[in-house]
Amino acid sequence: MTFAPAFAQQSVKRPATKPVPRPRLDLIQLGTFHQGEAEFKSSGGWIGLVPSRDGFAWTRLRIVAEKLHDPIGDEKCVNKITLEEATEAEPLFLLRGLPQLATKPVHTCFDRSENGSFLEQNPILLTCDAKAYSVGVVNSTLLQFKHGGKTQTLFQWPGGLSDQRGELVWAGDLDGDGRLDLVIDHSSRSNTSDLTLYLSTWALPGQMVGKAAHFAVVGC
Numbered sequence: 001m002t003f004a005p006a007f008a009q010q011s012v013k014r015p016a017t018k019p020v021p022r023p024r025l026d027l028i029q030l031g032t033f034h035q036g037e038a039e040f041k042s043s044g045g046w047i048g049l050v051p052s053r054d055g056f057a058w059t060r061l062r063i064v065a066e067k068l069h070d071p072i073g074d075e076k077c078v079n080k081i082t083l084e085e086a087t088e089a090e091p092l093f094l095l096r097g098l099p100q101l102a103t104k105p106v107h108t109c110f111d112r113s114e115n116g117s118f119l120e121q122n123p124i125l126l127t128c129d130a131k132a133y134s135v136g137v138v139n140s141t142l143l144q145f146k147h148g149g150k151t152q153t154l155f156q157w158p159g160g161l162s163d164q165r166g167e168l169v170w171a172g173d174l175d176g177d178g179r180l181d182l183v184i185d186h187s188s189r190s191n192t193s194d195l196t197l198y199l200s201t202w203a204l205p206g207q208m209v210g211k212a213a214h215f216a217v218v219g220c
Contacts, residue, residue, distance in 0.1 A: 042064045050087050111169070128171070137157075141158070154198065195214060196211060
């Protein structure tokens, strides 16, 4: 004679792991921009990636934001971003939201003094700490980052890369974790720039880098 169990074993459901909250990051460059772009106030709390003797280094900075009348164009005003105190060299970009990065050493593997245009060299091969990486455009549409048998698609040009923006600006270790970070200027429209910061510490499972911040502007 067999007996049915008095109760069915209940499966225990583990609560889903919540993603770690990330701070809001702002990314800007110095210059004069159209109304509606670079809408920031004069403030501190910024760190800039500034050229140094050893490549690049983080520097704590304050910006001055001004609204100026546009004497040439049709806009009533434009936004101008400068530094409160000048540095020996202009920062490649400024970041706000991760002040702890200012304590991290920066290891540079590539900067825009080399040719980073994907239209002129593709893929771009990188060697950093004896590790091989590549960043390149596949089938004229997909921007892919490759390392150690892994491939991650970072961006897609719907109509293919031709006169749109596609340039590797900087590559190296920005956050001191020994893994490659990227700064790429890519845009799906001509006459526009979208400087994008990819950090290894912002990578989701299965990724090598994650999109941390970007700064989009339209050219004159």
